[in-house]
Amino acid sequence: DVTWQNLPSDFIYHMDFLMNRLLFNCQVKNPYVNEIIQNYPLPFMMAKIAGQVIEQYYGNCFSITDDELSYIAAYFNTFFLENKMQFNEKCKSVLVCGGGRAIACLVAAQLKKMLRIHSNGDLLSDFEANRETLSQYDVVFTMGNAQSLSSITDRLVISVNPILSGRDITADIERARYVDKLSSPKVKLNALLLNVLPPNCFFTLDEQKSYQENVKFMVSALMNSNLLDSEFYVRLLRREKQGTMIYENGVAFLHTTNKQLNRPILALGVLHNPLYSSEHEVKVIFLLGIQEHIEASNSLIIRIYEEIIRISRSPQIIDKLSHVKTYNECLGVIQEAQKLFTF
Numbered sequence: 001d002v003t004w005q006n007l008p009s010d011f012i013y014h015m016d017f018l019m020n021r022l023l024f025n026c027q028v029k030n031p032y033v034n035e036i037i038q039n040y041p042l043p044f045m046m047a048k049i050a051g052q053v054i055e056q057y058y059g060n061c062f063s064i065t066d067d068e069l070s071y072i073a074a075y076f077n078t079f080f081l082e083n084k085m086q087f088n089e090k091c092k093s094v095l096v097c098g099g100g101r102a103i104a105c106l107v108a109a110q111l112k113k114m115l116r117i118h119s120n121g122d123l124l125s126d127f128e129a130n131r132e133t134l135s136q137y138d139v140v141f142t143m144g145n146a147q148s149l150s151s152i153t154d155r156l157v158i159s160v161n162p163i164l165s166g167r168d169i170t171a172d173i174e175r176a177r178y179v180d181k182l183s184s185p186k187v188k189l190n191a192l193l194l195n196v197l198p199p200n201c202f203f204t205l206d207e208q209k210s211y212q213e214n215v216k217f218m219v220s221a222l223m224n225s226n227l228l229d230s231e232f233y234v235r236l237l238r239r240e241k242q243g244t245m246i247y248e249n250g251v252a253f254l255h256t257t258n259k260q261l262n263r264p265i266l267a268l269g270v271l272h273n274p275l276y277s278s279e280h281e282v283k284v285i286f287l288l289g290i291q292e293h294i295e296a297s298n299s300l301i302i303r304i305y306e307e308i309i310r311i312s313r314s315p316q317i318i319d320k321l322s323h324v325k326t327y328n329e330c331l332g333v334i335q336e337a338q339k340l341f342t343f
Contacts, residue, residue, distance in 0.1 A: 258289030
């Protein structure tokens, strides 16, 4: 049986057998390779990095196929899912319902199954939902108006449909946690980037300047807004020396630790005409500052990485993004990308 307790040892066994297959040039096929690459972009990118380390260790005498990498990605994604479950088990929630009891019980049962939440099927009517009562919970689900509940509680409020259709409620919780920290209106948008990219973190860059000059411009502006610490740029340069952070389709994805905030900070810079850095084309620059201490159960960083990777894979989306002139146009392109990808 596959359980979380034996999963790490299973992964070690898998890697051991993989090494033997590589040495004997006998790599296996994975019938789900395309689905894994499409649906789990971050785990697959991590698997590619792991594959490069293995290839370098053996002197680059062989190349690991995507089929083999997809098996490694499957393990990585399982680790991510387990972290989500551990978070959900600690989450105490309540469902506020204004309609029929039967539908409310159905939704509560679906939530409990999907989240493995710490809940005894707590249900409240609209009349029972007050500030004192809701303060006992971590998350408040409602089938009614989320904004009206948000006005009487500082807890996370998430609107759900009677038929949940298996959508990722955990992502909604992570998204709501982030929006709540920003003290922003609790309006749920499907693409996480639409919620974590504020107007003062959008930049139209100058293609007449160099790549590094534009990066420094973004960092300086964010430092002046007290969003990045004074040593952020130094750490960013140190990180770039370990390997380029410019990827396919003209996307630069810069990321390092940020000591200024206890939450992630994401910025985006666009170039209407591409520039080049060490022969790499650059059209857009994503800049991510990551807090020093991250909870193991916090999937927010993972989801930010995944959404950026998904967008980066589409030359058409990147081209449109590089030509936007305003913040609202930028959000429109990201919203369009959400129609193409299942975030």
